[in-house]
Amino acid sequence: MKEQVARELPPKTEIVRPIELDGDQRDLYECIRLAVHAQVREAIQQKGLAKSAVTVLDALLKLRQVCCDPHLVSMPVARDVKTSRKLEVFLDLVSLQLQEGRRILVFSQFTRMLARLSEQLLARGVVHAMLTGKTLDRQRRVDAFQNGEFDVFLISLKAGGTGLNLTRADTVIHYDPWWNGAAQAQASDRAHRIGQTRPVFVHNLIAAGSVEERMLALQQRKRQLAQSLFDGSEGSALLSLNVIEDLFAPLDE
Numbered sequence: 001m002k003e004q005v006a007r008e009l010p011p012k013t014e015i016v017r018p019i020e021l022d023g024d025q026r027d028l029y030e031c032i033r034l035a036v037h038a039q040v041r042e043a044i045q046q047k048g049l050a051k052s053a054v055t056v057l058d059a060l061l062k063l064r065q066v067c068c069d070p071h072l073v074s075m076p077v078a079r080d081v082k083t084s085r086k087l088e089v090f091l092d093l094v095s096l097q098l099q100e101g102r103r104i105l106v107f108s109q110f111t112r113m114l115a116r117l118s119e120q121l122l123a124r125g126v127v128h129a130m131l132t133g134k135t136l137d138r139q140r141r142v143d144a145f146q147n148g149e150f151d152v153f154l155i156s157l158k159a160g161g162t163g164l165n166l167t168r169a170d171t172v173i174h175y176d177p178w179w180n181g182a183a184q185a186q187a188s189d190r191a192h193r194i195g196q197t198r199p200v201f202v203h204n205l206i207a208a209g210s211v212e213e214r215m216l217a218l219q220q221r222k223r224q225l226a227q228s229l230f231d232g233s234e235g236s237a238l239l240s241l242n243v244i245e246d247l248f249a250p251l252d253e
Contacts, residue, residue, distance in 0.1 A: 012192045012200045018208035019089050021067070021251065024081045029066045029210065029251060031077055036062055037248040049241065060211055060247065067207035068113050068176050086205055090175060091120060093203065094152060097171050098126070102201075103151045105166055107187045108175040114154045117175070121152060128152035133159045142166065157187055167195040172202040177212050209251040218243065 021029055036059035043055040065072035070081035090106075097104055108114050111132045121128050127150045129141050138159075145153045146168050153166065157178055169191040178184045192200040206212045 009192065009194070010196060010199045012188070012202060014202045014204065016204045016206055017089065017093075018206050018213065019086050020208050021085050021210065023083065023085075025066065025070055025083060025085055026251065028070055028073070028078055028081045029063065029207075032062055032066055032073070032075065033248060033250065040244060040248065044241070044244070049244075056244065060215075063211040063248075064176060065110070067210050067212050068108070068110060069116055071116055072110060072112055086175070086207060087116070087120065090117070090173065090205060091124065093173065094121070094126065095124070098151060102171040103145075103169045104153070104171045104173060105160075105169045105187075105191055106152065106154045106173045106175060107157050107160060107184075108154075109157045109178060110176065111156050113175060114156060117154055121154075126152055128154060130154040131159055132156040135159065145169075155187070155190075157183065160187055160190060164190045165193065165195065166190040167193060167197075170196075170198040170200055172200065174202070174204045177204060177206060177216055179215055211247055214247050214249070218246070 040052065040055055040059050043052040062073065062075070066078070067086060069084040069087050070078045071084070094104060094106075106114075106117065108117070111134075114130055114132065118128065118130055129144065129150055129152075131138060131141055131153065133156060135141065141153075142164055144150065145166060148168070153169065155164075172188045172191055174184060174187070188200075188202045192202075206216065
């Protein structure tokens, strides 16, 4: 294990930051939750649990998008919701970390969310760059970050999970959680690897009481379920009606 072969590494601190959804965003979450929960129940009733995985995944995706930013949601009901509590917390966090002289990696699974973050950072004059699966000058951007040309690097989890050396960073922000904990840890370790000389802090932004928090709790109890479900394998075989009901429970429960 890395802890055994790289004992000289500075410490890595994991921080979970629960964020309370409020106002229109909270109402939107509950509205969509009720709608997709009904769809999931109907699919299970008609096709059975094992054949309803696609419906479950689509429903979870919609709720995760609400947690990130209502701008990601393509449903008409989301058009009038202009604010995102998590986005506000993220921008405040980045501002504070930069004031303290930190260098930041930001990971998200949604490239549209990265584009949204980029837009908001630009509006605040924060110099940054973005790396996704469509980025052609990948190594050029990595080198630019390592050379100090900018201090905030937005990276899609799929594009940045492996193969990058970003030891100039000492702060990692996971904007949205990934159910496969190993993949998220690999992304964090782009900064926490041989060559790192400063303690690394990893911030996990979680919408409190939402599907994000529930799925992470479930992952801790049943890692095989979380990984197989979101890898598109036999996750449906591990699901239970109790698990489904818990994932789609109201925010207040």
